[in-house]
Amino acid sequence: MDRPAKIIVLDDEVELRNMLLRFLRGHGFDVRAAEDSKRLDRYLEREPFDLLVLDLMIGAEDGLEICARLRTQGQTLPILMLTAKGDPLDRVAGLETGADDYLAKPFLPRELVARINALLRRQKIASGDVTVTSQSVRFGDFTLDVARQQLTRAGTPQEIHSAQMLLLVALASSPNRPVSRDNLLARARGREHDALDRSIDVQVLRLRQIIEDDPSKPRFIKTVWGVGYMLVADVEP
CATH class of the missing domain: 1.10.10.10 (Winged helix-like DNA-binding domain superfamily/Winged helix DNA-binding domain)
Incomplete structure (x- = not known):
């Protein structure tokens, strides 16, 4: 039996972070949550993840900067960027820094799961044999x-x-x-x-x-x- 996909969520809003934890775990994902980029880096150093859900508007180092830094470091795990902004230019900026998909708040939880599953399928094809x-x-x-x-x-x-x-x-x-x-x-x-x-x-x-x-x-x-x-x-x- 395949192991559950491991997802790391970075969001500095406690309420949304906890909601994402409960919802994604309820859909069978193995989920960790981080409130800032330092905690995210510690998680990524300790264990591999299959996908990152990244909030655009956070702390001193925002989502675009975090995404660009991870890609520069050679990190290619799929990144789904969340933002309260609906401006298409924000979506373009996110994709240009290395995000794989973009979802504007507020969003339907089912759409979030659908997008995560689509990214995981794409990554499975890209990575070949998961063993x-x-x-x-x-x-x-x-x-x-x-x-x-x-x-x-x-x-x-x-x-x-x-x-x-x-x-x-x-x-x-x-x-x-x-x-x-x-x-x-x-x-x-x-x-x-x-x-x-x-x-x-x-x-x-x-x-x-x-x-x-x-x-x-x-x-x-x-x-x-x-x-x-x-x-x-x-x-x-």
């Missing part, structure tokens, strides 16, 4: 924490675009085995995208520019002619 998400994958000086979807080099977090991170996680789901372009498209882009095979080749090139010393002679992301690509790596439980 590998407790592993770390090492290649050269790099370590990919699959659970947290964080890439480090010699212990230093690396800045990586979410598209390349999803591709790397897709390859890391089947380390040392060829993964077809169709499979990578499904995992890294989601089945709802009507993308061309060549787009994967472009993303692989960009990923190689990040992790390979010489992208023209890759050590870690190998081309398997007639099939797709393979990540050469050591897997640690």
